[in-house]
Amino acid sequence: MSRKNVLAVIPPQVGGRAAGAALAGLLADRAEVTVVESAGEDPGALAAAHVIVSALSPVGAEHIAAAPALELVQCVGHGHDHVDLAAAHARGVTVCTIASSGAEGNSVAEHAFALILACAKKIVPASTALAAGEWALPRLRPELTELAGKTIGIVGLGRIGRDVARKAAAFDMTVLYSARRRAPADVEERTGARWTELEELLRLSDVVTLHAPLTDGTRNLLDARRLALLKPTAIVVNTARGPLIDQDALADALEGGRLAAAGIDVFDPEPPPPGARLLSAPNVVLTPHAGAVTRETLVRIALAAVENVRRHLDGGKPHDAVAAGG
Structure with missing residues (x-):
């Protein structure tokens, strides 16, 4: 029997919960998805999460500590500086971007x-x-x-x-x-x-x-x-x-x-x-960090991140893993 996949989506600072929910909707057929904004907001969601998806919102040591089943942090973008890499790698959690997708x-x-x-x-x-x-x-x-x-x-x-x-x-x-x-x-x-x-x-x-x-x-x-x-x-x-x-x-x-x-x-x-x-x-x-937020780019970015998460959930090796040294 296959496991029940659980994802926690931390919504972007721009777009908030609505944007997070839209991203979550793209993965609803593969996992139980919850949108959370803080480590303490829904402890059950993080505790069960195999994957955290984040679009520039911080994924700190407190999120990683609250997610004992965590395997992957997927960044919805090229950057990964909003993720506590040391905490992730200390736990053996893979952190990925969409760098090779060319979406942005x-x-x-x-x-x-x-x-x-x-x-x-x-x-x-x-x-x-x-x-x-x-x-x-x-x-x-x-x-x-x-x-x-x-x-x-x-x-x-x-x-x-x-x-x-x-x-x-x-x-x-x-x-x-x-x-x-x-x-x-x-x-x-x-x-x-x-x-x-x-x-x-x-x-x-x-x-x-x-x-x-x-x-x-x-x-x-x-x-x-x-x-x-x-x-x-x-x-x-x-x-x-x-x-x-x-x-x-x-x-x-x-x-x-x-x-x-x-x-x-x-x-x-x-x-x-x-x-x-x-x-x-x-x-x-x-300009207000607008370089990658055209109508076309936002769709490509979301789809690239979703495809990488699906790849992981299907047992494959996700693309664009970030090395421990950043």
Whole structure:
């Protein structure tokens, strides 16, 4: 007799219980599903759960401790920094993302270029000035630039980074990348990306865009020292995770005129507090972690996570397991 599979879905911070219930509905034919928001809310649900599904909502040590039958934590997205990996791996619990699915790649890559173009073409200040009755072209003209012939440095050449590289080639940009491990030669050939050390990438690039996961090794990857390596005409874009950049150091660089512009979709914390310096820094374009939330992407993300859970429940090896070191 087959076992009765039990899943606990921790709903996303955006969409809440309704979004969690919709995700749960996709798995109802394979398991008994409960939506819970905290470890103590429904102890019975977690106690029986074989799988926890989470879309950016924290899965802490308390959730894992409350789930003695737990086998898998499935993240509905590329990131896993909201999961206590140490607690999971200490219990032998597998943590998976949807990184290899490509579900978010095109949308995030498009969003990165939207921010790059907004910074290069001064779209936001131009629009704001026109709405206020100012013909701002004389003031903005010295700062306008184009992408053709410039160098873009991509930090992290996973699925999203590769999509960015291909789009950059269409803009006639030279593409550099830095990553923990060098990509295979065929990937470099297909994307036109050339590997270099991070600090050399920062020195050479006109645009730097971050597509690395958040781990202990990448937290504050761009700190004050590394930001100082950038050209004063450079643009920095972050659509990955907020803590990859020291946000006070980034604000310092923008306020001091040591950096031309920044396009930021992710923050630390999220949402940022009203007094966060980046919110009022000059030459910054801000969006509310919107890179991967198009109508099309949300469907692909949910289906990729559900397929991975089904794979596990059917006795297969789920995709995109996160190593203990993050």
